[in-house]
Amino acid sequence: MTMTDAEGTTDPDDIASFVESWTTMWRDHDGERWPSLLHEGAVLRNPLGELSRSDLPGYMAGLVAGIADHRISPVSWAATSDGVFIEWLMTGRRGESAFEIRGVDQFRVSDGRALEGTAYFDPTPLLAAGSPDATTPKFDIQAFSRDYDQAWQAKDPDAISAMHAESGTYVLHVAGLPAIQGREAMRVAFASSLANWRELRFSFDKAHYGDSFYSWQATMHGILAQPLELGAVTIPANGKPLALSGIDVITLDENGLIASKESYFDVVAAANQASRP
Structure with a gap:
């Protein structure tokens, strides 16, 4: 199976098995297991570059060899509409x-193997020391994230x-919704989304920061002002308070504006809340 003839799926057994295999591979530092986790043609991206299926065993070997007491372990994981998020902690020593x-x-998974993956982390500790440009942030990404949250609040x-780049993109990973591109198109989409709700607020859960990206996990609370149609799922506007857990993965451009935003929300949980007596 190749990436072009497979669709993502989140069969619970497949996802749990994938996470277990990913965990033991990193625990054992056995990069030769990487190909068994990936479909042919799969690509993994991280802040240091893009890696093919055949690149990954060597990449892991080099990473482990250069870091004393290297360890990567999962902190938590959660299935998405087409794969899984794995939150992790890497520890080690340099000198x-x-x-x-x-x-x-973030992996898109089909039949227990990844179609593609993206790793979000701050690579600064892995880079050679001594270059101010490699270690000095261009902007205060944590302050930006708080300001962006306040704009939504x-x-x-x-x-x-x-706060979005003029040519930036936004994708809500629900029901196969298409990407939205351009600041004005996003303004219209955000205004429409906000109009769907009353008594809307967001409670912060946690965040992770890199040199030019961050992930922001929060819970959206509100009451629908009108029915919310998301593909085959329609959440009724019946006056019930709803809570949707979600995560945004946000990448900034060189000017400190949002180049891309990808959002994941648990809409099935919200639909279940709305249907309860």
Whole structure:
């Protein structure tokens, strides 16, 4: 099976088996197991570059060889509509200095193997020391994330869209919705989304930061002002308070604006809440 003739799936047994295999592979530092986790043609991307299926055994061997006491272990994981997120912690030593890196791997999975994957983490501890450009952030990404959250809390589509790049993209990974491109198109989409809700607020859960990206996990609370149609799922506007857990993966451009935003929400949980007596 190749990437062009497979669709993502989240069969619970497949996902649990994939996470277990991923965990034991990193625990045993056995990069030769990577191909068994991937479909032919699969590509994995991280802040250091793009890796093919055949590149990964050597990549892991080099990574482990260069870091004393190297260890990667999962902190938590969650199935998505077409795969899985694995939150992880890497620890090790470079010389006399111990370090840790927290990150998130996002995989699209079919039949127990990944079609593609993206790793989000701050690579600074893995880069050679001595270059200020390699270690000094271009902008305060944590302050940006808080400001962006406040724009959503204020329910201000103009303020929200102003923090997106003019040619940026937004994808809501629900029911196969298409990507939205361009600041004005996103402003219209965000305004429409906000209008679907009343008494809307967001409660922060946790965040992870890299040099030019961050993931922001939160729970959206609100009451639907009108029925919400998401493919085959329709959530009724019956006056019931709903809570949707979700995560945004946000990448910034060189100007500190959002180049891409990918959002994942548990809409099935919300539909179940709305259907309860």
